[in-house]
Amino acid sequence: MLVSVILTLILISIFNTSNEVHSLNILGVFPYQGKSHFYVFEPYLKELARRGHNLTVISYFPQKEPLKNYHDISLAGKSIIFEGIVPFQKQSLLTNMLTSLGVSYVAIDNCNIMMDDEEVQDLWKRKMKFDVAVVEQFNGDCALGLAHILNTPVVGLTSHLLMPYHYDRYGISYNPSYIPFLLLDGSTKSTLMQRLSHTISHIYMKLIYQYLTQRYEYKIISKYVDNIPSLEELGRNIKFLLLYNNMMLTGSNILPANVIEVGGYHVSKPQPLRDDLLKFIEESEHGVIYVSFGSMLRTATMPKDKMQAILDALAELPQRVVWKWEAKSLPGKPKNIFISKWLPQNDLLAHPNVVAFYSHCGMLGTTEALYHGVPLVGMPMFADQFRNAAAMEESGFGVTVKLENLTKDNLLEKFKMVLDPKFRENVKLLSKAWHDRPKSAMDTAIHWTEFAAKYPTLTFRSPAADVPLYQYLCLDIIFILSTIPITIIYIVVVLYKTYFKSKSKQKSNEKKDKNM
Structure with missing residues (x-):
């Protein structure tokens, strides 16, 4: 009897809940x-x-x-x-x-x-x-x-x-x-x-x-x-x-x-990586650096000296590199780099062996990196990437390097900063706070x-x-507050002048009376 009552109440609850959901x-x-x-x-x-x-x-x-x-x-x-x-x-x-x-x-x-x-x-x-x-x-x-x-x-x-x-x-x-x-x-x-x-x-x-x-x-x-x-x-x-x-x-x-x-x-549950990519990542003893400059930038237009600086820096790191590269081949590619025209970015960043992300700081990639706790080396190029990169650096999620300042040594220094265990530990903490929301x-x-x-x-x-600009800027209040003391000062000055003028006139009259 008790069981049937409980089941009835559950069914009523489900029915009422379903009625509250409107298409x-x-x-x-x-x-x-x-x-x-x-x-x-x-x-x-x-x-x-x-x-x-x-x-x-x-x-x-x-x-x-x-x-x-x-x-x-x-x-x-x-x-x-x-x-x-x-x-x-x-x-x-x-x-x-x-x-x-x-x-x-x-x-x-x-x-x-x-x-x-x-x-x-x-x-x-x-x-x-x-x-x-x-x-x-x-x-x-x-x-x-x-x-x-x-x-x-x-x-x-x-x-x-x-x-x-x-x-x-x-x-x-x-x-x-x-x-x-x-x-x-x-x-x-x-x-x-x-x-x-x-x-x-x-x-x-x-x-x-x-x-x-x-x-x-x-x-x-x-x-x-x-x-x-x-x-x-x-x-x-x-x-x-x-x-x-x-x-x-x-x-x-x-x-x-x-x-x-x-x-x-937009960040979805990560899906399994394809076999060749998964093998490359999991066999990396020191982890993997992911490199991608998004869908809007034409990587092939990067100045040759800057491209060489990136390749030289990556070649000196013990980590393997997975690079989203749109062309068929990457000239001068070191052995530790895996290239592909398309990569499942969210799934890749979710892998625990991915230890850093070299990015243009687009909002999607930045969000996914924060979501998965992967530190960033940001190189913003246009649009909102500059604001995202500045915010990311101030928050402690990563560091930035400008294209005009990019050299092998400069980039190596940036990677060493984000690969430091203490830096990565702090990023994991910030990522945990990112997830900690009521909904x-x-x-x-x-x-x-x-x-x-x-x-x-x-x-x-x-x-x-909705307020007019003068009111939004409090210009009316500023006018009143500035007018009151100015008015008081003006009245005081006028009274002061009037008083002294009266005094002066009185003294002048007294002097005339004496002379008479």
């Missing part, structure tokens, strides 16, 4: 063709589908095999995929400004392509209903216009830290005295010249975004629908931003309640996505996003 219709909008960006978002989208939600995903990266609850609106073939297009060269303030212009024009082109797509247009023509839209926050806001047309609340996603033009819409203060600029070299303790460059670049990118990107995207969207709010206003109405970061990488941040750190959700990164991301759909009428943005 959502979710629109995913990813109009940027950067493969490394979509690598971050894809596991999250698949997990939403796995949990029973129905997804419609606009992107350049459709699923190769049909996935339950996952419907692609493919933009593939309508623009080149960004992979292996960046040369190895020193970045500067000027190249950063030119890159910013290029990124803006890419956003405008992406908006044209997406809004002109028949399947995309069919969404509003058929008046499709979605509970929430998950959209990338990177180089444009065209996705916000689409979500507005469909009357859908928005959750923003990033595969990186905040872009300069996103601070204001979330009510976050950008202060170059301690906040580095995402796309340039420098840390929280930047030099005066770095802070000056950060300030100029921050203002420049905001102006480009406001007067070029958003203006032209708005014109494109207006061809299909009338009377939409400004894209910046739509940006301020985003319910939540799922920021691909964790405080163990960048330290403490002043973030509002609707900006939630979810760094690490996993994936569960956190899913929770707030479902939360936004569940409460679409509620607003969670910071009040700082």
